[in-house]
Amino acid sequence: xxxxxxxxxxxxxxxxxxxxAASILIFAGTMxxxxxxxxxxxxxxxxxxxxxxxxxxxGLNEPPVTRYFNWLFGVLxxxxxxxxxxxxxxxxxxxRRLSNTLFLAFWAAAVAVPLAIFLGLxxxxxxxxxxDKLISGVTLAxxxxxxxxxxxxxxxxxxxxxxxFSTVAMISDSMSLLEKLSVIALPVAVLTLVVLAHMMxxxxxxxxxxxxxxxxxxxxxxxxxxxxxxxxxxxxxAIAPIVNVVMINLAYLVVGVVVIEVVFVYPGMGxxxxxxxxxxxxxxxxxxxxxxxxxxxxxxxxxxxVSILANPRLRHPK
Amino acid sequence: MxxxxxxxxxxxxxxxxxxxxFVGRMGALGVSAAMANVMxxxxxxAEGPKKGxxxxxxxxxxxxxxxxxxxxxxxxxxxxxxxxxxxxLVEVTPEGKVGNRLAEEVSSxxxxxxxxxxxxxxxxxxxxxxxxxxxVLRTMERHSNEESKSGALGIMxxxxxxxxxxxxxxxxxxxxxxxxxxxxxxxHLQIQPDGGFDNPGAGIGTGPYIxxxxxxxxxxxWSRNPNYWDDSRGHVDSVEILVINDATARMxxxxxxxxxxxxxxxxxxxDLVNRAPGVRIESDSGPxxxxxxxxxxxxxxxxxxxxxxxxxxxxxxxxxxKILRGYGTVGNDMPINAAYPLFDETxxxxxxxxxxxxxxxxxxxxxxxxxxxxxxxVAFPGAIEAAQLFQETAKAAGIPLExxxxxxxxxxxxxxxxxxFCASYWSGxxxxxxxxxxxYLSTADWNDTRWDNEKFxxxxxxxxxxxxxxxxxxxxxRMGRMIRDEGGLICPMFNDFITGVSDKVQGWVNDPTGxxxxxxxxxxxxxx
Numbered sequence: 001x002x003x004x005x006x007x008x009x010x011x012x013x014x015x016x017x018x019x020x021a022a023s024i025l026i027f028a029g030t031m032x033x034x035x036x037x038x039x040x041x042x043x044x045x046x047x048x049x050x051x052x053x054x055x056x057x058x059g060l061n062e063p064p065v066t067r068y069f070n071w072l073f074g075v076l077x078x079x080x081x082x083x084x085x086x087x088x089x090x091x092x093x094x095x096r097r098l099s100n101t102l103f104l105a106f107w108a109a110a111v112a113v114p115l116a117i118f119l120g121l122x123x124x125x126x127x128x129x130x131x132d133k134l135i136s137g138v139t140l141a142x143x144x145x146x147x148x149x150x151x152x153x154x155x156x157x158x159x160x161x162x163x164x165f166s167t168v169a170m171i172s173d174s175m176s177l178l179e180k181l182s183v184i185a186l187p188v189a190v191l192t193l194v195v196l197a198h199m200m201x202x203x204x205x206x207x208x209x210x211x212x213x214x215x216x217x218x219x220x221x222x223x224x225x226x227x228x229x230x231x232x233x234x235x236x237x238a239i240a241p242i243v244n245v246v247m248i249n250l251a252y253l254v255v256g257v258v259v260i261e262v263v264f265v266y267p268g269m270g271x272x273x274x275x276x277x278x279x280x281x282x283x284x285x286x287x288x289x290x291x292x293x294x295x296x297x298x299x300x301x302x303x304x305x306v307s308i309l310a311n312p313r314l315r316h317p318k
Numbered sequence: 319m320x321x322x323x324x325x326x327x328x329x330x331x332x333x334x335x336x337x338x339x340f341v342g343r344m345g346a347l348g349v350s351a352a353m354a355n356v357m358x359x360x361x362x363x364a365e366g367p368k369k370g371x372x373x374x375x376x377x378x379x380x381x382x383x384x385x386x387x388x389x390x391x392x393x394x395x396x397x398x399x400x401x402x403x404x405x406x407l408v409e410v411t412p413e414g415k416v417g418n419r420l421a422e423e424v425s426s427x428x429x430x431x432x433x434x435x436x437x438x439x440x441x442x443x444x445x446x447x448x449x450x451x452x453x454v455l456r457t458m459e460r461h462s463n464e465e466s467k468s469g470a471l472g473i474m475x476x477x478x479x480x481x482x483x484x485x486x487x488x489x490x491x492x493x494x495x496x497x498x499x500x501x502x503x504x505x506h507l508q509i510q511p512d513g514g515f516d517n518p519g520a521g522i523g524t525g526p527y528i529x530x531x532x533x534x535x536x537x538x539x540w541s542r543n544p545n546y547w548d549d550s551r552g553h554v555d556s557v558e559i560l561v562i563n564d565a566t567a568r569m570x571x572x573x574x575x576x577x578x579x580x581x582x583x584x585x586x587x588x589d590l591v592n593r594a595p596g597v598r599i600e601s602d603s604g605p606x607x608x609x610x611x612x613x614x615x616x617x618x619x620x621x622x623x624x625x626x627x628x629x630x631x632x633x634x635x636x637x638x639x640k641i642l643r644g645y646g647t648v649g650n651d652m653p654i655n656a657a658y659p660l661f662d663e664t665x666x667x668x669x670x671x672x673x674x675x676x677x678x679x680x681x682x683x684x685x686x687x688x689x690x691x692x693x694x695x696v697a698f699p700g701a702i703e704a705a706q707l708f709q710e711t712a713k714a715a716g717i718p719l720e721x722x723x724x725x726x727x728x729x730x731x732x733x734x735x736x737x738x739f740c741a742s743y744w745s746g747x748x749x750x751x752x753x754x755x756x757x758y759l760s761t762a763d764w765n766d767t768r769w770d771n772e773k774f775x776x777x778x779x780x781x782x783x784x785x786x787x788x789x790x791x792x793x794x795x796r797m798g799r800m801i802r803d804e805g806g807l808i809c810p811m812f813n814d815f816i817t818g819v820s821d822k823v824q825g826w827v828n829d830p831t832g833x834x835x836x837x838x839x840x841x842x843x844x845x846x
Contacts, residue, residue: 038467039731048763054467086385086534087519093382096533152566160574167570168376168577170537170560262564265376265571267536275381275535278727 004315008305015297019290023075026289027068030282036060037084037280058084071283075290081283083276090287094272098291100171101268104184105253108191113246116196120203120242124230127208136204139197151190151263159186169264187264191257195249202245206238213237240307247303255292322347327361338595338821367825371845373554376568376577380561382535386521388508389461389468394581394833395538395561397505401837402540402557403444404508404523407435407454407487408499410748410836412829414659416499419548420449420509420524421487430494430785435487435502441547443511444522444529451482456513458489461506470506472756472763494783496790500749505837526552526841535561540840553825553844572597572818578845579823581834583816584699585643591818598821601645601814604830605657605746605753608641608649608698608813610691610708612806613768616738618689622804623682628689629668629808630675631712637810640707641700645816649809652798653757657812657830658750660787662795665802675715688720692733696726697741704810705741735766742766743813748831750794751782758801767806774800822846 038054055061062070074081080090119139123132142150159167165185175183210216211234219229258270269288276284308314326343344354380395388400407421416424421435441449460466462474478492491498508523521529524547527540540557560577562568568580569587573594583591583599592599612619612628619625634648647655650667693705702723709719724733724740734742747753756762759778760770774797781793801807815833819826825843829835835842 033728049464050467050469050471053465057465057467083383085383086387086390088385088534093534097382152570155567155570160570163574166576167567167574168560168562172531172537263567265560265562265564265567267533271535272382275383279381279383281383 004305004308007308008301011301011304015294015301018297019293022293023072023286023290024068026286027064027071027282030277030280030285031064033277033280037282039280067282071286075286080287083281083284085276085279085281085284090284094269094284094287094291097267097269097272100266101254101257101270103171103180104187104191104257104266104268105250107181107184108188108195108253109250111188112192112195112249113199115192116199116246117203117242119196120200120207121227121230121235123200123204124207124211124234125226132204135200139193139200142193143197147190147194148259148263150193151186151260154186154189155263167264169266171267184264184266187257187260187266190260190264191253195252199242199245199249203238203242206241207234210234210237236310239310243306243310244303247299251296251299254295323349323357327357367553367844368846369553369555369844371554372556372558373823373840373843373845374558374560374577374579375839376560376562376571376580378563378565378568378582380535380559380563384534385519386529386532387518388506388510388514389466389470389518391506392469395559397837398559398834398840399521399538400505400508401525402527402538402840403521403525403529404510405441405525406505406507407437407502407509409838410500410503410831412827412831412836414657414748414831416503420454421502424499426496426498428785430496430498430783431491433489433491433498434483435489437485437487438547439485441524442545443524444543445511447511449509449524451485451487453511453513454487454509455480455482456515457507457509458487458513460510460513460515460518468506470504473501473504473752493779495751496782496785497749497751500752503748527557530556537561551838551841553841557840569818572820575820578820579834579839579843580818581815583818585641585645585816588643588645588816596821598819600817600819600826600828602817602828602830602833603647603655603657603812603814604832605655605748606744606813606815606833607653607655607746607809608701608704608741608743608811609653610705610739610741610808610810611767612808613738614804614806615768615770618682618684619738619806621682621684623678624684625806626803627675627678627682627715627717628712630671630678631715631717632708632808632810633670633711634668634810635670636711637704637707641704642811642813645814647812647814649811650802651805651807651809652802653744653746653753653807653809654750654794654798655812657746658753660750660791660794662791662798665795665798668802670711672711672715675712675717679715679717686718688718690720690722690739692722692724692737692740694724694726694729694733694741696729697734698743698813701741708810735764745833750797751778754778754797755782758805769801769805771800771804 037058038051038060082089119135123135126132155167159165166183169184169187171180171183207230216229216233219233258274261268261270273288326340340358341351341354345351377395377398379393384396386399388404391397391400405420407419408424409417409419411417420438420441422438423436426433437451437454443449458480461468461470462477476491476493476495477489479490481488510523521532526543526546528543530541531539538559542552542555546552562571565584569591571577572580588599591597612625614620629651638644638646638648650665654661691705693701695702705721709721712719733740747756757764757766758769760775777793777797781790784790817834822845823843824846827835827842
């Protein structure tokens with residue numbers, strides 16, 4: 001078998017093991033939190049009888065280990081179960097939220113990744129001159145400001161004052177693609193600003209690193225234009241670290257945008273998870289945790305594999 | 319000039335011009351802004367509600383975990399949803415009286431022990447089934463039976479038996495209760511087909527709006543029920559509730575015109591919002607209050623002198639000014655204010671008095687070690703700041719308070735009703751009996767001050783059975799004074815409900831009995 005194929009299979013197996021471990025950790029974590037789902041649902045209005053009735057109904061009187069294995073057994077059969085709090089089918093309600101999250105992440109990435117790499121290349125081209133300094137300055141400033149603040153500022157000027165876009169990024173099935181894009185314009189802008197600097201700086205650093213090599217000098221001496229040297233000769237050799245940082249940012253766009261979701265009222269996974277954590281709705285937390293862990297593991301695997309494929313020494317091990 | 323005024327009144331009544339424009343043009347005719355506002359309200363009322371349109375609200379208090387089961391409702395969005403799809407037997411009107419809904423007539427036996435509700439005929443559920451007294455009975459059973467997890471379980475406990483007699487639904491109580499109709503107005507008690515036993519979260523009731531889209535924690539869309547029995551309610555064609563938990567995002571949505579109204583406006587920004595174009599603030603005083611509660615059975619709070627010392631060591635006026643920015647009223651260390659029927663206005667107001675506080679503190683013989691007050695953001699908006707103010711004013715009286723900040727997550731299960739001294743809030747109840755029975759009766763589950771007083775309990779039961787209003791008022795007055803002077807409640811303030819409303823919205827009614835017109839905004843407002 002081809003060594004790369006073996007590697008991929010190994011990685012997938014390891015990923016599954018990691019997922020299993022993550023599910024145990026999440027379950028244990030929700031057990032440590034104070035109060036249980038019955039207490040959280042009833043809140044300040046909990047009477048002892050109502051609590052006892054609700055606990056019995058939700059099956060909370062069984063020992064935790066039994067509950068965990070019941071859950072695991074269901075998942076292995078493709079059944080994520082129903083939410084303890086409102087009885088909705090988890091796969092359906094989470095599926096809708098997940099597709100929203102992916103939609104937002106996709107468009108944010110579609111803007112941010114090419115832009116970051118392009119800006120990185122430009123920064124290298126004009127290294128230590130004003131375009132480089134301007135790009136670095138602006139992107140570093142935008143990553144340093146808390147994302148909710150950027151969100152509020154954009155909301156105030158672009159949506160409330162100018163009225164160009166909507167402050168509420170609530171998308172629904174009845175909207176056309178264009179309407180959806182208009183509605184998510186502001187969160188996409190904020191997310192782009194937040195992830196831009198990291199990827200841009202890494203692109204710049206990785207390419208500058210390669211630029212010290214002898215073959216770049218050769219290319220320059222051949223008389224190639226500066227941009228061709230960077231794009232054709234330096235960039236392919238710098239791809240591994242760039243892909244890594246791009247994947248980390250993609251993962252962030254999927255799992256880490258709860259603040260943006262709250263600020264722009266976007267119906268994504270983050271808010272969904274937070275609501276259920278605060279109500280101790282373990283099956284939903286478990287399901288979300290699994291999805292998030294799978295996203296992280298999957299994207300990191302892609303990054304690894306791309307790095308290997310991009311590097312002839314790793315591609316053809318002796 | 320009179321013609322011009324009449325013309326403008328007609329235009330505003332029909333919603334052809336904005337409030338700002340109206341007030342401005344009236345001003346040009348020499349009419350004061352206050353007078354113009356009054357005229358506008360009159361004109362709008364005279365013109366009557368306008369039908370049609372899509373009313374949108376941005377609301378706090380919705381989570382992905384919400385369901386449409388009336389028994390499970392505990393926060394704002396589920397509360398509004400219930401009012402959209404359901405009807406209760408009776409309701410509490412803005413004047414604090416009982417208004418008939420699905421019950422056409424309410425009557426009681428002379429001893430207030432048996433109550434009869436005549437059920438309205440010709441009312442249809444959203445699924446086409448006619449409403450019967452049997453449905454009412456089943457609904458009440460679901461909220462009161464042994465397996466119930468309903469938020470209304472507490473108030474249903476006094477019921478001995480219920481039955482259907484012809485078109486009457488009748489309730490027999492264990493002990494007489496003159497306030498029973500108020501209890502039946504509880505928002506959990508929406509009448510569902512067969513009591514909602516088969517599918518409690520279906521969102522099917524007799525209410526003015528029918529469920530179109532249900533996305534918990536995101537949005538809920540409702541369309542008008544064409545067969546609704548009450549023509550005076552349900553003006554807009556459709557209602558949409560957007561869950562916007564972030565306060566800044568809510569204000570932005572209102573100001574950019576994406577929603578017509580938002581609830582829970584932060585007092586800090588209320589004045590700013592009121593000055594913004596196209597929107598206004600509606601502020602309603604209500605029975606909700608912010609509290610610091612002491613367990614009267616736990617050291618050192620078992621000493622009434624120490625309790626009084628702490629009560630005198632609090633500057634209420636200052637807190638209303640700083641925490642509520644004036645959108646509220648001072649409390650008087652009892653859970654009752656003028657929003658309740660039969661409130662005694664003559665009970666003297668307690669004020670900040672560091673000398674008296676120091677005197678009581680000395681008398682209590684407290685050892686001078688710091689008194690720990692537990693507090694969290696979730697206790698009430700501005701709780702941390704309020705506690706800091708309390709700490710400062712107490713220090714001036716020589717009382718050492720130590721603030722312990724608790725995490726908001728788990729505050730209601732781990733701190734409130736467990737720790738001897740903490741910050742909390744009460745949203746109030748429609749009548750005094752219910753407020754006292756919920757939190758001050760010695761056997762109440764939520765007796766969060768551990769108030770156990772035989773005399774008080776006796777008076778409460780006596781007042782409950784008393785049909786003579788004068789005598790009841792007297793009893794309630796004595797009970798209020800008792801809590802004020804001996805209880806474990808430190809009540810610095812009653813908070814207003816502050817709602818941000820677009821100028822397009824008409825028909826607002828100031829309602830002290832509950833937030834956002836007691837949840838009836840959706841069926842009573844209309845769009846100009």
